[in-house]
Amino acid sequence: MSAQSDHTDGVAAVGMGHGTRSRRGTCAAALLAAALTVSLTAGCTGHGRDGDRAPDRTPAPGHSLAAAGAPLAVKIDNLPAARPQSGLEEADVVYAEQVEGGLSRLMAVYATRLPKTVGPVRSARESDLELLRQFDRPTLAFSGARHALLPLIGRAPLRAEPPDAAPDAYYRDTGRAAPHNLYLRPAELLPTAPGGGALTTGFRYGPAPAGGTPTASRTVRYPAARFTFTWSPGPGSWLVAMDGTPTVTARGARVAAATVVVQYVRVRDSEYHDVLGSRTPYTETVGSGKAQVLRDGRAFAATWSRPAAGGGTTFTAADGSPLSFATGQVWVVFAPAP
Incomplete structure (x- = not known):
């Protein structure tokens, strides 16, 4: 697949060849990076189907999901275009993170079912590698990554599948403008959905706890993006809006x-930057901190904990x-800790 400009990634992005599938340490990753001849160039200049609600994907109430299989994680563009x-x-879980310029990007994780298409697909970030370590060798679909990041991706315990490693899995939608037109066919990467056991997030599912504060809506703001969740009693779910648009x-x-x-985390500068010199934010998902959990029309104060990168994240009530x-579907929005 030919490279195209990635105008809003804010990083020079390149794909990873078939050699990525062999994880043999730093040497192999370095050889892979040296062998690449095509790059996707990005700037920081833009602002940016199928079915309705996911089926029951949880175990018995009060029990966590056990490890089994490997899920598919896809980096998804979140600009208006x-x-x-x-x-x-x-998706079973949707993670929202801050990227360059105060914009946002999504990471969708699929385990209980695979859609026909996912996208638009965009580039990976360093903090994605830490986030994905809670899963057992997940498949990561992404459009590319900064050249300097490739050795880290090569050493990460995941199966990297960018377009040049799996060209049959991707296509360009001619009805959309680049770079917002790269789409994934998940069935080309995973023959079947691995099932709910692959969601080793540490999340627990069950009846609502006592207490909580009745809440009609909740907004999380980044410098150049915002997410609003509005409670809808009819379907019993939180309707999602981004940047003020449903x-x-x-x-x-x-x-x-x-x-x-709403998970409050430390967001710091990484060592990587875009072509304008803006540092790529690094979202730290290992550690502990405050959180707010919205369910059943109420907001619950919580504490999150993930002591090690190889484990999931647990949430504790007050x-x-x-x-x-x-x-049902879980949205996790990483918000900078105050």
Whole structure:
């Protein structure tokens, strides 16, 4: 697949060849990077289908999901020009993170079902590698990455599948302008959905805890992006809006989450930067901190904990008891800790 400019990534991005599938340490990653001859160039100048609600994907109430299989994680464009995205509503978990220029990007994780298409697909970031270590060798679909980041991706415990490693899995939508037109066919990477056991996030699912504050809506703001979640009693879910616009599927249905997590984390500068010199934010997801969990029309104060990169994230209510999520899609928005 030929390279195209990635105008809003803010990093010089390149793909990873078939050799990426052999993880043999730093030497192999370095040889891979040296062998690459095509790069995707990015700037920091833009602002940026199928089905409605995901099926039951949780175990018995009060139990965590056990490790089994490897999920698919896809980096998804979140600029206005990229909307409506495809396949977003079928993800089990959607992570929202801050990127260059105060904009946002999404990481959608699929385990219980695979949509026909997902996209637009965009480039990977360093902090994605830490986030994905909670899964058992997940498949990561992304458009490319900064050349200096390739050795880290090569050493990460994941299966990297950018376009040049899996050309049959990607296509360009001629009805959209680049770089917002790269789409993934998940079935080309995974023959079947691995199942809910692959979601080794540490999340617990079960009945709502006592207490909480009745909440009609909640907004999380980045410097140049915002997410709003509005409770809808009818479907019993939080309707998603981004940058003040309702988030819809390609068929016009609203994207909705059963549970929304506002997770306060440290967001620092990474060593990487865009072509204008702006540093790429690094979102730290290992550690602990405050959080707010939205479910069943209420907001619950919580504490999150992920002591090691290889483990999932647990959430504890104010009284010290485990905080369970509602059955259905989970949105986790990483917000800078105050």
